[in-house]
Amino acid sequence: MYKYMKLTNLIRINNGKSVSRLLFITALSSISLFSYAQHQQVRLAGSNVTLKTAFKQIEQQTKLFVDYNTQEVNDSRVLTKLPKNSNVKEVMEQLLEGSGCSITFSNGHIIINKQARTVSSTKNISGVVKDETGEPVIGANVVVKGTTNGTVTDMNGRYSLEVPEGGVLQISYIGYNTQEVKVGSGDVVNVSLREDSEALDEVVVIGYGTVKKSDLTGAVGSVQMKDVSQVGITSADRALQGQIAGVQVNARTGQPGESMMIRVRGSNSLAGGNEPLYVIDGMPVEKMNSDINPEDILSMEVLKDASSTAIYGSRGANGVVMITTKRGRTGDTV
Missing domain, CATH: 3.55.50.30 (Phage tail protein beta-alpha-beta fold)
Structure with a gap:
């Protein structure tokens, strides 16, 4: 019985060593065959x-x-x-x-x-966007052409964006020509935007800023003073008469110098006031002063729907008349 157990253990030990040797020889043969295959x-x-x-x-x-x-x-x-x-x-x-x-x-x-194509490396591009006078352009859009990767300029006209090598930057701002700049070896790209006079003609002033007419979804009427100056108006409120649909401009008493009564889409209240809110260069006022010189006004916009109440709350329930006055600009004097 003892000899049998001893012989069995010996066979197991020998079998274990044989398997290890077999695996080692097989691995060595595989390495040799692999090396031989490459060096034929x-x-x-x-x-x-x-x-x-x-x-x-x-x-x-x-x-x-x-x-x-x-x-x-x-x-x-x-x-x-x-x-x-x-x-x-x-x-x-x-x-x-x-x-x-x-x-x-x-x-x-x-x-x-x-081989899989390696993704083109990117680098950080920064710079300043200015206008022709050297003033920084705030809120200009800076986008990598053909992608949704973009940013806007800060209060100093600065931007920073990750751009792939050889990429093209598109810089745009309302009222200015869009510019495209190809990224070179440098890390700084400064841009000077030129004013687009045609785009400025299509700008409409709303409560939150400006927007193009083609992009406007709210009910907003616009009057450019240069278009009505030939009529011979004597006051700013008369400039709206017959110019915008849904806006009624009538005389109150017929007294000389008396301001006109303006109603946007009719009267909303029998007992309360129906006068619209007037905003002159961003400053809300309750009544329009008839002494405002029409020659000093650049344009007037009338907010007629939810655009007025969304911005000015209950004060804009009867509509909002926004007045933009003329400002000095660089260029040749007349």
Whole structure:
């Protein structure tokens, strides 16, 4: 019984050592075969042979199979110059030079794979956006062309944005021509915007700022004073008469110098006031002063719907008349 147990243990020990030796020999053989497969000598022959023909010669001389996707590798390409005699690894690398492909040796196969394209690196671009007078443009849009990657300038007209190499910056602001600047080797791109007179003609003033007529969704009427100056108006409130739909301008008593009665979309109350809110250059006032010189006014906008109450609350329930006065600007004097 003792001898039997001892013999059994001996067999188990010997079996364990045999398995370990077998695994070691197998791994060593695999490494040797892998190394041998890469270092087999190859000699290509012929003139103006195609890449496909070169692969076949390699398969015949090395007993290795060349695997690839014809959509990734152009095997009909003619080789004007064959690689020098060398091992199969170096020959394959020379054949695929410039194609963006890599090779892998695996179980008697040479596998050709298309290398993934590396993502273009980006860099931080900063700068200042100014107008023609050198003043910073606040809130200008700075966008990488063709993408949604963008930012706006701060109170000093400065911006900072991650831009891919070779990217194009689009800088735009209402009333100015949009500019495109290609990013070069530098990290600073300063831009000077030029005023667009045509775009300025289409600007409408609303409570939160300015917007183009084509982008406006609210019920807002606009009157440019240059369009009604030939009528010979004597007061600013008369400039609205017959110019905007839904706005009624009538005389109160007929007294000279008396301000006109303005109603936006009719009267909203029988007992309360129906006078609209007047905003002159951003300053709300309860009544329009008839002494305002019409020549000093650039434009007048009338907010007729929720645009008025959303900004000015109950004070704008009867509509809002926004008056923008003329301001000095650079240029030749008259």
